[in-house]
Amino acid sequence: MYPDMNFRNLITSTRDFASGVLLSPWRTANIAAFHLGRSGSRLLGDSLKQHPQIVWEGELFSPGRLQEIAARWPLLTRDPTRILRLRMVMAGSRCYGFETQPTQVEHLDVTLPEYVQRLESLGFRHFIILERRNHLRRIVSMLVARRTSQWHLKPGEFAPLERIELDVDQLLLSRGRDTQARSLVAHLQREQESVNSLKSILQGRQHLCLTYEDDLAPHPEDACQRVCDFVGLPHHPVTVRFGKTNPYNLQDVLTNYSEVEEALRGTPFAWMLES
DSSP states (O other): OOTTOOHHHHHHHHHHHHHHHHHGGGOOOEEEEEOOSSSSHHHHHHHHHTSTTEEEEEETTSHHHHHHHHHHOTTSOOOHHHHHHHHHHHTTTSEEEEEEOHHHHHTTTSOHHHHHHHHHHTTOOEEEEEEOSOHHHHHHHHHHHHHHTOOOBOTTOOOOOOOBOOOSSSBOOOBTTBOOOBOHHHHHHHHHHHHHHHHHHHTTSOEEEEEIIIIITTOHHHHHHHHHHHHTOOOOOOOOOOBOSOOSOHHHHBTTHHHHHHHHTTSTTGGGGGO
């Protein structure tokens, strides 16, 4: 018996499942969101969670989340598709949504196009791409969070300046199964290619593109309302419950700023130092 799987949890989960089976046919939409991480997904997800007609799962297919769910359902196989089906049913008539990073798809042993097709077979018709156009800021945000173990902040909390050095020649990000060191420019190119690939795969499908810079950072409430419009739900008041973890200029954060500036000079990514 798993330590967190007691009799009361079993009864509650069974009740929710039975209720979900009856109500799920009346669901308005299933939503699958994609992002590369450190793109405002927690901010958007928390806003959507506040809507009474939405169940927002977050990154269901992160390794830790899969283990947690499987532990609560000992008789359930760890097959991700079955876990997703279960979570969808338990949402009942409310819209069900969750997020995926492309690196998480690698662990499912399917290609990204196959993964999207599998979601469609489960009833997903609405897709969201959450993009942070400044990939350099996204990488810096990720590295700073790894250093400080401070991934999220509540409004009003103070984010101290954490200075880091960015290896422009042999940068190791270790995302998913990719553990290869590359130049900073090569990483930026791969990130843009990943976003472009997502957009290409979702071309012709119902999808909404949101950007961190235009939609999440200035007005998170408006981004939530855009999602509601996208899936046909009424608007709902939103309270912003997360702040920026790294609000500082890159010139202050990067100890080797001039070296990074030189590495990006003449590339399509030079502008990212100015934002």
